[in-house]
Amino acid sequence: MGAEEDGRQARQNVWMRPERASRGPRPGFSRAQMTEVAIRVADAEGLEAISMRRIAAEIGSGTMSLYRYISGKDDLIDLMVDAVAVEYVPSEESLTGGWRTDLRGLAVHTRAAMLRHPWTAPLSVARHNSGPNGIASMEKALRMVDGLGLSIDGMMTVIGAVAAYVSGFVQAELAQAEALRRSGLTLAEWMAGQLPFIQSVIAGGDYPLFTRMISEGGQDLVDSEDRFAYGLDRLLDGIAARLPASGGPPSGLA
Structure with missing residues (x-):
């Protein structure tokens, strides 16, 4: 059974997407800043504390605004893992x-x-x-x-x-x-x-x-x-x- 038949589709690599949508208001924060905040929360409270709502609250933004940068929590975790990779x-x-x-x-x-x-x-x-x-x-x-x-x-x-x-x-x-x-x-x-x-x-x-x-x-x-x-x-x-x-x-x- 192919991907189209069973409804599954591979998630696009977050680095293949632009930093933010080309239309709409100019964002008040960067993808890197969002990642830094998420790492700080995970370091203190564990990965289970990470959610789009929580990170938006930490940044001082609406939850939906985060979706202008990433497609969801999986993208955010990918960004977090990659940011830490330089320390390895x-x-x-x-x-x-x-x-x-x-x-x-x-x-x-x-x-x-x-x-x-x-x-x-x-x-x-x-x-x-x-x-x-x-x-x-x-x-x-x-x-x-x-x-x-x-x-x-x-x-x-x-x-x-x-x-x-x-x-x-x-x-x-x-x-x-x-x-x-x-x-x-x-x-x-x-x-x-x-x-x-x-x-x-x-x-x-x-x-x-x-x-x-x-x-x-x-x-x-x-x-x-x-x-x-x-x-x-x-x-x-x-x-x-x-x-x-x-x-x-x-x-x-x-």
């Missing part, structure tokens, strides 16, 4: 030309941006960004692994693996923070509440590795920064091991 990659001046150092910088910048804008973490997986900033950021990321003997698919796989690691790690961080916020407890208080049950499990003697984890774990990787760096290093080690040998055939990533 290191500056041009900080790039070293060494793929491992630069990918590490990409991971660190991406995590920092997601923690500043928590609403972006799930969108990084669920929403493909084809805006100008997103495309420029992807171009810069791909340059980090250019010249390693990889095909473009291999290069995309490497960048995607780093992005997936960062996204998963950050979403776990945010989920833990949100769970603690809802409980009203500190981490130490929450753990104290779990202690009687954990002690009963250990006393049963059925889970020796879990017992070791409780009694011996947490000595080396005690905070998020350490755990993030450790996992990232292991990922980069794996990528390095699969790179094509100099002058030899590709090894799994091409």
Whole structure:
């Protein structure tokens, strides 16, 4: 069944439409200003707080006036995601030309941006960004692994693996923070509440590795920064091991 038969139609990319309608009164704000306001609201209250009515109220405009700039909330979210995309990659001046150092910088910048804008973490997986900033950021990321003997698919796989690691790690961080916020407890208080049950499990003697984890774990990787760096290093080690040998055939990533 074709698109005309089932009534579906692809939404036009927001950047293919003019900034505002050619007719009508001159607008009192820009698309960029509207996007900046929406990001500020989402940072403070989450993506669920975003609506055309809310953003219009924040700007001091009628809701219908927003439709002179965008077709609806989906366009607004696309603009928000693209505006934040510039924060995901290191500056041009900080790039070293060494793929491992630069990918590490990409991971660190991406995590920092997601923690500043928590609403972006799930969108990084669920929403493909084809805006100008997103495309420029992807171009810069791909340059980090250019010249390693990889095909473009291999290069995309490497960048995607780093992005997936960062996204998963950050979403776990945010989920833990949100769970603690809802409980009203500190981490130490929450753990104290779990202690009687954990002690009963250990006393049963059925889970020796879990017992070791409780009694011996947490000595080396005690905070998020350490755990993030450790996992990232292991990922980069794996990528390095699969790179094509100099002058030899590709090894799994091409």
